[in-house]
Amino acid sequence: MRNILTIAGKELRSYFTSPMAYVLAVFYLGIIGYIFIAIFLLMPQAQTEHLRDLIGSMLFLTLFIIPMLTMGLFAQERASGTMELLMTRPVRDWEVVVGKFLATVSLFASVIIISMSYPAILEVVAKVDWAMILTGYLGLLLAGAAFAALGTFASSLTSNQIAAAIIAVFMLLFLWLVGALSYSVSQSLGDVFKHLSVMENYQDFSKGIIDTKNIIYFLSLIFVSLFLAVRTIENRRTI
């Protein structure tokens, strides 16, 4: 546990010593703010339920933000050669993977917590359904963590950060769009696609429903991705 926290702490700090964290946070919160204004100040018939769409757009943005946060996790260590020393420390491979993953998740969590100020602002003038908002955020956090796990895996595959980001975005886009494919294939395959889809599994959260099925989906996505990242790193040792 200590090793995981040490690695997570170091990664978090390096997010903030590079402009990365600030640029992405400003970009993310800025766009969300713009959408917030567009919905609630410019649309006369806006309802507080529209916050659901706001969180939906946050999820879509997350798809692009997370790969930028995860791309360097391993790719940079490999490119700069620091991987060698890290891998000769008395630290297990999975501890390194989990530590780095947690750094990205905690940065993402802090950014979305800041974004809660938007519904809080709305609370001043209208009645906000906080239960719905919080389940939406729970879904967003789970999805963001799953994206981060996939991004961690993508970063373990290469020493090129840009390649790592592109691999991650494509994998995430696949999981995003696979649900749409379900209507153009056979029923049984369509069901499989639906189960794989991020959108399908997120929807219930946005409606204020917490379903274990969806939680298991995101948790297994996290587990499988991190497992693959650990295996990739183990294999990379042998060549």
Next chain:
Amino acid sequence: MIQADGLTKYYAQHPAIVDVSFQVEEGEIVAFLGPNAAGKTTTMRILTGYMPATFGTAQVAGFDLAEQSLQARRNIGYMPEAVALYPDMRVYQYLSYCGRLQGMGKAELTERMEYVIDRCGLSERASSIIGTLSLGFRQRVSLAQAMLHDPPVLILDEPTVGLDPNQIVEVRELIKSLAGDHTVLLSTHILPEAQMTCERVIIINEGEIVAEGSPQALTAQLRQAETLLVTIRDDDGTVARQIKNIPEVVDVRSAEQASSYYVETEVGSDLRADLSKFIVEKGWGLLELRPVEMSLEDVFRELTTEEKGVA
């Protein structure tokens, strides 16, 4: 403290090292000497637990690198060949990160950090951002992190590469002073370095160990002839041929300067008196006559360029 048994490592089909076996006793400083791409780094990466060997086993501080990798790694301080540090961290931040990964407690870490920062001459740079440091200082930071957790075994891959002559001397002194309490295996392709810092040398070439022993033993072992350097004044061109006719002389080669010759004689013979008499009698004007010691450099060249298997 370090035990390698039949280490073999293949990269795809190409063997980087073949059947490398050696032992380093507690408190010894041993140089791992070889030309570039001889397999030094590969061997060290196996010994530090960075990657497994294809065949063979290795133990460090009594722990098997394959079976008890974490325990073994706890006992090793490693300075990799490419000095790779996190450029955005400050020196003390980096060292503290390394120490925590090595499982050091807070009090111990503070104390050891102070110690290695001082020993490695980093006192004035402790709060510098690593990215702004010169190569020499980065090298010291790399050495500092290897020493930080006071490991019984230090594995240093080319520790003096990229340093200026003064720094090289400092680092060598530092490494020498670690002997006794620490077991040190350092790799180098610089011969005087091995000769000056180490008690024992292991020479590796094309992935195989070709010789092993103290620098003195190695040079003695490889001496196949006694060599005398002779310089004369009046060379009429027949000197080499005439000296060669002396019975005990094996060979005569021209030396670097004009009218100088290396005279090789049978092992154990001392021809200095006879040869000087001979030259004086011929009236060639003897300017210089002295025995030539084979340096480790010659040993190294002999082993790594010509036929192998001397050891």
